[in-house]
Amino acid sequence: MKIVLIEPGSTIANVYSKISMPLLGPVYLGTILKNQGHEVEIYKEDIYTPDYAGIKADIIGISILTATANRGYEIARKFPKEKVIIGGVHASLVPQEARRFARQVVVGEAEGVIGDIVNGEVRDEIVYGKPVENLDLLPYPDFSLIKGYRLPAFITPVLTSRGCPFDCSFCSVTKMFGRTYRFRSAENIRKELLAVRSKNIFFCDDNFTANPKRTRQLLEFLVRMKKRHWACQVRCDAAKDESLLALMARAGCNTACIGFESVNHKTLEAYDKKQTIEEIIHAIGSFHKKKIKIHGMFVLGGDDDDKKTVWDTLRFAVRHKIDTIQMMILTPLPGTKVYEELEKQKRIFSRDWSLYDGQHIVFAPKLLSARELQMNVLKAYARFYSVYNTLVLFVRLHFRNAFLRLMGHKIVKDWLRHNRSMRWLAQEGIFS
Template sequence: MKIVFIEPRSSEANVYSKLAMPLLGPVYLGTILRDRGHEVTIYKEDICMPDYSKLEADVIGISILTSTAKRGYEIAKRFPREKVVIGGIHASLLPEEASQYARQVVIGEGENIIVDVIEGRNKDRLVYGSAVEDLDSLPFPDFSLIKGYRRASAVTLVSTSRGCPFDCSFCAVTKLFGRKYRFRSAESVIRELKLRRNNTLFFCDDNFAAHPKRTLALLRFMLGERLRNWACQVRCDVTKNDKLLGLMARAGCKVVCVGIESVNELSLKAYDKKQTVADISDSLAAFHKKKIKVHGMFVLGGDNDDTKTVWDTIRFARKHRIDTMQMCALTPFPGTKVFDELEKEGRIFTKDWSLYDGQHVVFKPKLISAKELQHELIKGYTKFYSLSRSIALLLKLRLRNAVFNLIGYVVIKDWKKANRDMSWLVE
């Protein structure tokens, strides 16, 4: 059979639409089906836009995030309904909605059931996937199935685990992968790394160091591979383990993406982060001491946040030399505690899912208006990624930081141009 997977493009106004990193789900599923003898092609629209007038397939698989759901449904309507299967985290959160556009909706992890769905043995309208307990049983994802990928991407994704033992109130990840932490063996990961050794690697686990003992074992194996440039996502508390942090640096970790979330103590408690501002400060110092760059990720707009919080965040980022940052508007993704609370209080003013990308305010904050929060986020981004900062970094010979800052400057400029009317906002 001829199978085509499609990852819908981001909104034109999404500041991250230029990233060429694909969702791993379609790549795993496509690799499994290819190994079964099917003809598989994957399109990530942000990399390669298919010619839909000529696209033919026996099955069209569409993987959607909340922010790409609207576009995904538009794509689905181009094809006969009986050919379309929809999956991904948004479909798992709102399967009845997704089922209006497809013959079947895959809920949760799809690797254990995709063959039966595609080959017609499972005809259920809503197909519930089960968690893959043995991640070593999965094939290594074949990125060559993605049209235009090698030309567009300088980074290769590697997943070594699934699930997250934490339960942050705004996060939807556990709705797809659960809170049970499952991980691949070090031997399996190393075999894949040998295939990717000439690439810059991004370990896309939700928390690379969630199981310290296991991560230490993996890092010891990685030392022998002499990897020179990789990044991962971690929590601040990883720095409390000196041995773990030291091994990360020695094994080639150059950048960490850290879920800082807030510099407001009350907001940290509300988000169930189980960390303090002092913890965050100590963590950032520890990363920089090991010469690991920090991409700080913040969430703004909680019930304890106001305009001052935005500028406290910028000052904190500058003071602690955060290399790059993203300030997301608190986004009430369906299925999260935050969504349930805001929905109950009548504070969500739009369900245009294309705006649920972390860059658009879609609810009424408690201490300031939605419009005020949106404007302050834009001004904060503009301040951090200023042209003058790029020049200052260049003069200090911090070339990589200067380049990333300049990219941030251009992206924010484009975002402001695309969203100048702010028409979705309420007072």
């Protein structure tokens, strides 16, 4: 059978449309189907958008996040419904909605069911996938299935674990992958890495160090493999184990993306983050001591956040010399506790999923207006990535950070160009 899998494009002016890193879901599923003898092609629209009218396929599989759901449904409408299957995080959280556009929707991890669905052996309208228990049994993702994807890619995503033992109130991860932390063996990962020819690797696990013992084993391998230049996502807790950080540095970790989330301790509590500001400060110092750069991730707009919190966040990032930052606006992703709470309080004013990308305010904050939150976050973001700050880094010979800041500057400028009118707020009648 001919199967086409599609990752819909990011919305206009979404910072992420510039990053051509594919979601691994379609690649894993495509690899499994190819190994079963099917002809598979994957389209990642941020890289290549085909002429859909010319596509002859038996099955169209579409992978949707909340932010890309509208585009996913638009693509689905171009095909007869009996050919379309939809999966991905958003489809897993609101399967009934996705079902309106597809013959079948898969909730959760689909590796165990995709073959049977394609062969017509599983016909349920909503199919519940089971979490893959032994991740070592998965094939290595075949990125050559993605049309137009240049190999070796500048950066290759590698997933070594699924799930996260925490349950932060704004996060979709545990709703999708559960709280049981499952991980691949170091040997299995080593074999995949041997075939990766990219200079840069992004371990896209949500919590790379959740099990320090297995992380250590993996790091030992990386030291021996002399793999350089990789980044990962960790919590501040990782910094409590200094020898683990030392090993990460020796193994080639150049950037840690850390979920700091807030510099307001009340907000940290409300997010159920189970981390303190002291731990954040300690983590920054410890990673920097090991010469690992930090991409600090913040989420603004909790019920205890006001205008000052936004600027406190910027000052904090500058004072502690965080290398790059991401300032997201709290987004009520379906299925999360934040969604349930805001929905109960009738504070969500937009259901346009394309705005659910962490860069558009879609609910009424408590201590400031929606417009104020949006503008202040943007202004603070723009300040961090200002030309002046970039020049300062350049003069101090911090070329890599200066380059990244310049990129950040362009991204914020693009955002402003596309969104200056804030049409979605005007449409909802939100003027103040």
